[in-house]
Amino acid sequence: MTLEIDLSAIGLTAAQELEYHSLVVDGGGTEDALATRWDRSADDVRRLLVSLRDLGLVEQATFDGERPVWFPTAPDVSLQGLLNSRRHALAVAETSVAQLTEIFRRDLNHADVGDLVEVVLGPEAVRARFLQLELSAREEVCAFVDARPVAVNPEENRAEVQALGRGVTFRVVIERASFDDEATAAETRDALRANALVRSVATVPTKLLVTDRAVVMAPLSVRGHDAAAVVIRAPSLVQSLVTLFEAVWDSGIPVVLDPEDGLVDGPTGPDSLDIALLSHMLNGLTDDAIGKRLGVSGRTVQRRLRGLMDLSGSASRMQLGWEASERGWVTRRSVDS
Structure with a gap:
């Protein structure tokens, strides 16, 4: 059996990792x-x-005058020590970031214009700033995506995958024409599988990236430059653009994956699989139990129910059950069966 070992996060080089494993x-x-x-x-x-x-x-040991023998120390002792050291260093760094952020935000009220609004020029600089903002997100990323990628192509955006893997919430509004591009469609499928929330509209007002409701990046037209963007930290401007995002989000239609992993754009109500999921959920079955009964994975169950919550505007599964009953999606008979 081949084990997938990766100790780079605690500071080992590839050679050290390989030979310690040996x-x-x-x-x-x-x-x-x-x-x-x-x-x-x-x-x-x-x-x-x-x-x-x-x-x-x-460690090294010599037996009966023979040449020294090298042998590994117990991983649960030696590696745990390295892990603890790295955790401590990260905790110290995180505290430092929090302190610097607090100082930065406290000074926003009397900051210079250059501290509140940053202009980024050129495709490479725009791409780097976009990815940096996604990687820096701690809680939520909101975005408008149109059909004309300029600086960051969908296949290049690995920062989104990393942020989703850390548990950052993604809410994305995409122009329907964007799905004609296979790279965008593939990225959307990957994002949905990773539990991102996606809605579609006919057109978005502009490209937009909002991280943690504190920083906004939007395109800028500058003569002589193929690509330019503005990064905004001014609280009043950020709040205005967050309000714009929420208004467009509310008008969008949820995008979900069908059982064959295709994108379904524009559902007006649940399909037969959704009805079955709702009935089993209201009967108290767990996601895994529902998946086994219906022949789908537990993640598919979670994704489907999240899409139904999105569609009905429900904040919880309990509210979803009430909405499903009120909208006639399920009846007492279908639940009891």
Whole structure:
């Protein structure tokens, strides 16, 4: 069985990770034996072992005057120590970021215009700023997407995947014409699978990116530049653009994935699978139990129910059940069955 091991997050290089894994799986050995096993020079092996020793991952022992043998320390001790050190460093860094952010926001009321509004010029600079803002999001990203990508193409946007993986909420309003582009359609499918919320409208008023309701990025027309954008931190302007986003969001139609993983744009009500999901939900079944009964995954159940909540404007599953009954989507008979 091949294990997927990734220790880069706690500071190990690829070579350190590979050879420590070898020591854990295959056991220790002398420097010469390890050089043969790893197909490395003796000097290279020596440097690697010393670096692993400095991290507390290997130890050296000599038996009956033989050549020293290197062997791994227990992962739950050595690696946990590195994890704890990294967690402490991250906690200190997070506290520092929070303190700097508080100072920055406190000074916004008497900041210069340049601190409140930043102009970004050129495709590369716009792309880098866009991705940086997505990566910096802690709670929510809201966006308008039109059919004319300029600086950031859908296939290049890995920051969104990383942010979704951290649990950041994404709400995206997309122009329907954008789905004609396969890259945009593929990115939308991936986002929906990762539990992003997507709605469609005929046209969006502008491209827009809002992170944590504190920073806004919007396009700017500047003579002599192929791409330009403005990054806004002024609270009153940010609030106005957040209000614009919410108004367009409320007018949009939820986009969901059908059982064949295709995009369904513009549903006016639940389909037969949705009705079955609702009935089982109201009967108290868990998402996994519903999925087993209907032959779909638990994630599909969650995604479908979230889409129905979005469609009905429900803030909770309890409210969704009430809305489903009021709208005639389910009846007592269908629930009891």
